[in-house]
Amino acid sequence: MIRIRGFFRNDAGYINGHLVSKELEIDETVEFLVDTGASRTTLLDKDAIYLGINYSKLRKSEYDMSGIGGSVDTYVIDDSILLFGDKSIEIPVFVLRHPLESMDKEEKIKILRFPSLVGRDVLHKFKLIFDKEGDELSLENRE
Amino acid sequence: MGHEARRGMNDFERNQKWFIDNFSAILKEYREKFVAIWNQRVIEADADLERLSRRVKAKTKSAKGVYVGYVSEKPLEMIL
Numbered sequence: 001m002i003r004i005r006g007f008f009r010n011d012a013g014y015i016n017g018h019l020v021s022k023e024l025e026i027d028e029t030v031e032f033l034v035d036t037g038a039s040r041t042t043l044l045d046k047d048a049i050y051l052g053i054n055y056s057k058l059r060k061s062e063y064d065m066s067g068i069g070g071s072v073d074t075y076v077i078d079d080s081i082l083l084f085g086d087k088s089i090e091i092p093v094f095v096l097r098h099p100l101e102s103m104d105k106e107e108k109i110k111i112l113r114f115p116s117l118v119g120r121d122v123l124h125k126f127k128l129i130f131d132k133e134g135d136e137l138s139l140e141n142r143e
Numbered sequence: 144m145g146h147e148a149r150r151g152m153n154d155f156e157r158n159q160k161w162f163i164d165n166f167s168a169i170l171k172e173y174r175e176k177f178v179a180i181w182n183q184r185v186i187e188a189d190a191d192l193e194r195l196s197r198r199v200k201a202k203t204k205s206a207k208g209v210y211v212g213y214v215s216e217k218p219l220e221m222i223l
Contacts, residue, residue, distance in 0.1 A: 009163065010218060016156060018148050027148060028207060029155035033221070050196050050211050083148060109175075112192055113213050114221065 004085040004126075006034060006137035013130055013137040015118060018083040019043075019051075019093065024058075026051055030116050034130065034137065038119030040065075041082065042094040047116045053095060065096060073097040082122060087141050091121055147207070154208025157183060162212045173214045180210040188214075 006015035013034040020027050030047050042065075043053070058075035065074040073096070080093040098111045126139035158180040162169065169178060169185065179187040179199040186202060189195035192211075199209055 012219075012221065016152065016159070018152050020148070027151070029152045031159065031210075046192060046211070046213075049192050052196070052200075083152075109213070112177075113215070113219050 002085050002087060002141035004087075004139040004141075006139070008132055008135065008137060011132060013132075014115065015084070015137065015139065017118065017122075020081040020083065021077050021079050021093075023079045024051075024054060024077060026053075032118035033115040034123070034128070035117040035119055036123060036128075038117045039121065040094045041091065041117060041119045041122050042096055043077075043116045044096055044111075044114045045098050045100060046112045046114065048095050048097065049112075055095070055097060058095065061094060065094065072099070084122070084126075084139060085141070087125075089122060089125060151207030155210055158208060158210035159212075162210055166214075169214055170216060175215055177211055177213050180212070181206065181208070 004015065006013055015032055015034055016029055017032055018029050028051055030043070055075055059078055061074040061076050063074065065072060075095040075097065077093045077095060080091065082089045082091060082093065100108050100111060103111065126141060129136055129138045129140065131137070161183040162180050173185065173188045176188045176190050177192050177195050178185045179195060181203055187195050187198050189198070195211070203209060
């Protein structure tokens with residue numbers, strides 16, 4: 001059985017995944033917040049900016065996604081592969097793009113501090129152990 | 144996971160751990176800035192993330208495994 005270990009920072013649980021997209025020429029590790037409330041695994045603005053996401057190469061999502069402070073532009077990386085340990089998951093990764101240029105400095109920083117999210121589309125492929133008191137956060141591969 | 148991806152992830156995790164373990168010292172010098180960690184040291188710091196990203200990629204020749212974090216003592220409250 002494969003077990004991928006995450007960690008807690010304050011009371012939030014994080015896990016690292018490796019994102020690959022040939023179309024976007026991305027092959028980088030991303031720190032994801034474990035978010036059972038998120039239906040989709042989603043890159044937020046900080047990682048999108050650092051990874052140099054070219055939005056013009058992405059499909060705009062047909063779904064309205066709620067970001068922080070309301071509805072935001074949402075894109076999809078259709079050819080993305082996420083690697084957690086040795087488990088490879090071919091799943092579309094969503095990308096939120098908040099209107100940072102129209103925000104004041106404080107609001108912009110608040111948005112840019114938010115981590116990317118690993119959502120239920122990925123989490124349901126594992127057994128999730130989320131034990132803050134025992135300092136154990138892990139994804140166990142069922143296969 | 145391929146060899147290159149594994150190496151990139153290992154480097155990322157070392158830099159991430161260094162950021163977490165040394166946060167108090169980093170806070171003294173780089174409060175309210177983004178910092179880029181590579182080879183377990185701060186290689187760039189800037190309040191502007193896009194500017195920092197450009198400088199880091201030029202400096203590292205777009206190396207894998209760089210960790211970017213925001214330095215603040217204010218807790219990040221998230222209700223997602």
